Amino acid sequence: MMNDTRFSGYADPSLHAHGLWIGGRWLGGAGIPVTDPATGQTIAEVPDAGFAEATMAVDAAAAAAEGWRSTPPRQRSEILRRWFELMREHAEELALLISLENGKALADARGEVAYAAEFFRWYSEEASRVAGEFRTTPSGTHRILVDHEPIGIALLITPWNFPAAMATRKIGPALAAGCTVILKPASETPLTAYAMARLGAEAGVPDGVVNVLTTARPGPFTAAILADPRVRKLSFTGSTGVGRTLLAEAAKTVVSCSMELGGNAPFLVFDDADLEATLDAAMIAKMRNAGEACTAANRFYVQSGIHDAFVEGLTARMRAMKVGPGYEAATECGPMITVQAVDKIDRLVSEAVTQGAKATTGGTRPGNDGYYYPPTVLRDVPLGMSIGREEIFGPVAAVYRFETEAEAIALANNTEYGLAAYVFSRDLVRAMRVGKGIDTGMIGINRGLMSDPAAPFGGTKQSGLGREGGVTGILEFMEPKYYAVEF
Numbered sequence: 173m174m175n176d177t178r179f180s181g182y183a184d185p186s187l188h189a190h191g192l193w194i195g196g197r198w199l200g201g202a203g204i205p206v207t208d209p210a211t212g213q214t215i216a217e218v219p220d221a222g223f224a225e226a227t228m229a230v231d232a233a234a235a236a237a238e239g240w241r242s243t244p245p246r247q248r249s250e251i252l253r254r255w256f257e258l259m260r261e262h263a264e265e266l267a268l269l270i271s272l273e274n275g276k277a278l279a280d281a282r283g284e285v286a287y288a289a290e291f292f293r294w295y296s297e298e299a300s301r302v303a304g305e306f307r308t309t310p311s312g313t314h315r316i317l318v319d320h321e322p323i324g325i326a327l328l329i330t331p332w333n334f335p336a337a338m339a340t341r342k343i344g345p346a347l348a349a350g351c352t353v354i355l356k357p358a359s360e361t362p363l364t365a366y367a368m369a370r371l372g373a374e375a376g377v378p379d380g381v382v383n384v385l386t387t388a389r390p391g392p393f394t395a396a397i398l399a400d401p402r403v404r405k406l407s408f409t410g411s412t413g414v415g416r417t418l419l420a421e422a423a424k425t426v427v428s429c430s431m432e433l434g435g436n437a438p439f440l441v442f443d444d445a446d447l448e449a450t451l452d453a454a455m456i457a458k459m460r461n462a463g464e465a466c467t468a469a470n471r472f473y474v475q476s477g478i479h480d481a482f483v484e485g486l487t488a489r490m491r492a493m494k495v496g497p498g499y500e501a502a503t504e505c506g507p508m509i510t511v512q513a514v515d516k517i518d519r520l521v522s523e524a525v526t527q528g529a530k531a532t533t534g535g536t537r538p539g540n541d542g543y544y545y546p547p548t549v550l551r552d553v554p555l556g557m558s559i560g561r562e563e564i565f566g567p568v569a570a571v572y573r574f575e576t577e578a579e580a581i582a583l584a585n586n587t588e589y590g591l592a593a594y595v596f597s598r599d600l601v602r603a604m605r606v607g608k609g610i611d612t613g614m615i616g617i618n619r620g621l622m623s624d625p626a627a628p629f630g631g632t633k634q635s636g637l638g639r640e641g642g643v644t645g646i647l648e649f650m651e652p653k654y655y656a657v658e659f
């Protein structure tokens with residue numbers, strides 16, 4: 173496959189496996205194999221950074237900090253704009269690279285590159301729009317002036333499921349705000365991050381403003397960086413478990429934290445929903461990235477009157493999906509990221525089926541190479557199963573039946589997570605009322621896709637702290653400074 177002519181330039185894994193990106197230079201090394209999940213074969217090896225490299229990265233980010241924060245916002249904006257344009261120019265190659273190391277279908281990878289690039293465009297526009305505040309005190313004795321300053325060096329930690337978008341969603345606002353950064357991508361998908369670093373350098377990002385390091389020992393590596401008093405921000409996207417560990421670590425030096433953590437999205441379908449449109453949206457909410465998304469619909473609650481038709485329609489659509497290597501043109505559902513991910517899905521499905529759930533399609537783990545699990549629909553899933561509590565993170569739709577609106581809201585809220593929820597009804601007033609009753613940071617109303625760089629993305633409860641994207645996303649990388657002015 174590597175002889176495929178599409179795999180040249182940025183899509184070539186070997187191009188991005190030459191070293192850590194620190195201070196505008198490649199520092200060689202090895203130690204972390206990168207695997208193609210479609211075959212289980214190693215496609216590249218990237219360096220395993222330790223304490224010494226962590227310190228070098230902080231030094232590089234610190235050396236570049238003053239120059240970058242004093243670079244005019246307009247100039248920072250133009251560099252981000254150029255980076256956006258380069259991502260679009262190389263979109264097809266980046267999509268192939270993502271598909272290769274992550275496994276996702278090319279259509280999903282193309283969608284990710286477009287989405288990822290938009291964060292650079294959006295924050296190139298926001299860089300010069302940060303507004304302060306000016307007011308008279310209630311006592312009338314003096315004035316309050318509030319300015320926003322870059323918070324300082326930021327450590328960015330990203331997951332494997334959106335290797336480009338989770339990086340740009342952090343780098344975009346950080347650079348727009350005037351911060352220098354150290355990005356630690358997931359070990360499963362480091363090649364996209366290194367490819368992005370190359371494009372950033374080409375776009376004119378000064379040396380040391382963006383540093384990218386991979387490590388096989390993320391705990392000690394992160395602890396070393398957070399212990400350095402020059403580092404003032406941690407922006408993390410990943411699982412709730414690791415998020416909790418990092419919050420405790422960051423507490424030692426009282427580092428500001430933004431946390432984008434796990435989800436357990438409910439998908440509510442009322443009797444009056446438009447069935448076909450709801451099924452289309454259900455496929456997007458469930459099957460984008462083969463279900464490996466934090467916003468993925470994890471629990472389908474369907475009202476009795478539409479339940480059977482919904483299950484039938486969803487089953488037909490899921491059964492028709494073409495499963496295969498992500499980088500093959502016909503593929504709609506690629507492999508999972510690792511064999512452990514397949515083990516988890518298999519455990520959740522087996523437990524539910526043992527307790528009475530019925531698979532209307534899929535439900536059996538295939539015996540072939542690669543980390544595959546078939547698109548699956550489970551109906552009559554009993555309440556209280558692990559499949560309703562844990563993130564499935566795979567192509568499995570668990571369907572439950574409900575009768576009343578109050579019951580649906582209670583079921584939706586019965587989770588420690590609060591990232592996303594979906595509501596389907598032709599009655600918009602009802603849909604909004606139900607949305608108001610659900611405790612999540614994001615609600616899709618008659619829509620299966622909510623990610624948008626112009627919107628504040630994030631969760632309540634144990635799904636996280638802070639918001640990425642939108643107008644407020646840049647403030648996660650800034651500190652307000654209040655001047656009390658005597659006049």
Ligand code: NAD
Binds near residue numbers: 331390391392418591
């Ligand atoms: P993960 O928590 O295992 O890993 C995320 C990142 O943290 C990786 O870079 C990993 O190397 C690093 N890491 C792991 N242990 C660490 C430690 N002890 N110290 C420091 N860093 C550590 O998550 P994952 O499996 O890569 O990604 C899937 C998870 O991410 C799911 O829970 C998903 O819901 C969540 N996610 C959330 C969002 C969101 O915006 N809320 C977006 C995408 C993914």
